[in-house]
Amino acid sequence: MRDLLSIKNLNTDEIYNLLNLALNIKKNPEDYSSKLRRKIIGLLFQKTSTRTRISFQSGIYQLGGTSLYLDWTTTNLHLGALPDEIKCISFYVDLIVARVYEHKILEVMRKAANIPVINGLSDKYHPCQILSDLMTIREIFGTFDGVSLSYVGDGNNICNSLILGCMKVELPICVATPSGYEPHKDVLNWVKKNNKEHLLTLKNDPKEVVKEADIVYTDTFVSMGQENETKKRLKVFKPYQINNKLLSYAKKMPYIMHCLPAHRGIEITDQVLDSERSIVFQQAENRLHLQKALLINLLK
Numbered sequence: 427m428r429d430l431l432s433i434k435n436l437n438t439d440e441i442y443n444l445l446n447l448a449l450n451i452k453k454n455p456e457d458y459s460s461k462l463r464r465k466i467i468g469l470l471f472q473k474t475s476t477r478t479r480i481s482f483q484s485g486i487y488q489l490g491g492t493s494l495y496l497d498w499t500t501t502n503l504h505l506g507a508l509p510d511e512i513k514c515i516s517f518y519v520d521l522i523v524a525r526v527y528e529h530k531i532l533e534v535m536r537k538a539a540n541i542p543v544i545n546g547l548s549d550k551y552h553p554c555q556i557l558s559d560l561m562t563i564r565e566i567f568g569t570f571d572g573v574s575l576s577y578v579g580d581g582n583n584i585c586n587s588l589i590l591g592c593m594k595v596e597l598p599i600c601v602a603t604p605s606g607y608e609p610h611k612d613v614l615n616w617v618k619k620n621n622k623e624h625l626l627t628l629k630n631d632p633k634e635v636v637k638e639a640d641i642v643y644t645d646t647f648v649s650m651g652q653e654n655e656t657k658k659r660l661k662v663f664k665p666y667q668i669n670n671k672l673l674s675y676a677k678k679m680p681y682i683m684h685c686l687p688a689h690r691g692i693e694i695t696d697q698v699l700d701s702e703r704s705i706v707f708q709q710a711e712n713r714l715h716l717q718k719a720l721l722i723n724l725l726k
């Protein structure tokens with residue numbers, strides 16, 4: 427593993443190794459306190475962030491390294507040719523974490539950098555989030571075998587990476603999106619090409635996918651960069667809100683996942699988000715441990 431732009435880049439063994447290491451780091455954080463000694467990580471962000479930015483910065487510090495937060499607009503990343511700027515940054519830091527609007531910017535970065543590049547969210551994928559979510563599912567169930575996961579909402583970056591993550595660990599997933607808001611075609615083609623179609627069910631009716639679910643996952647209806655579509659999206663996605671009425675179709679009360687930030691009262695109600703079955707803060711905590719495992723792996 428040299429970079430992490432998408433979960434597609436990881437094989438199943440690499441994913442299990444990351445999950446095992448992350449669980450161990452969570453249990454014994456002090457054992458890893460000098461793993462990133464003298465390492466410098468650059469965080470290049472085009473969009474805002476709470477969890478990704480802070481969990482990376484704190485995690486790097488806890489591993490004995492240091493980080494530089496590089497806002498796109500206060501560097502010359504927006505002035506110079508991106509490959510030139512990235513080549514220069516590669517002289518000064520050991521690894522780049524980047525959050526970008528367009529996924530193809532990450533491809534340009536990867537080509538120009540002679541150091542590892544981690545996707546800290548793009549319009550297409552959010553691999554760090556989903557790897558830590560797999561860690562959370564494994565913590566709760568002890569296994570992926572026999573777990574039934576459903577995703578309700580927008581076929582966005584979270585949904586795309588969740589599907590890929592599930593395919594890699596053979597966890598079946600049912601997805602309900604409005605028509606026209608399905609997961610990215612590259613993801614659906616990847617599923618087909620890799621003969622994983624038996625693990626993915628696509629529907630339009632959210633009631634159908636919550637029925638058998640052990641876990642129901644949702645995300646915002648309006649991702650960063652889609653703000654000008656807000657009015658239309660809020661209308662289209664209204665029937666996809668995770669609320670007690672929708673969950674009454676479930677045979678048993680499922681666990682609730684959300685990558686956060688949540689828009690309370692929009693894609694999910696307070697009652698559901700604050701319920702006993704909500705594991706959203708365990709997900710948020712695990713970002714820290716999983717990303718530490720990722721950094722140790724990429725910099726060893």
Ligand code: CP
Binds near residue numbers: 476478547555687
């Ligand atoms: N889940 C997540 O990536 O949160 P932030 O956008 O706050 O980093």
Ligand code: NVA
Binds near residue numbers: 645646648686
């Ligand atoms: N789909 C959301 C995820 C935020 C973590 C977005 O891209 O804004």
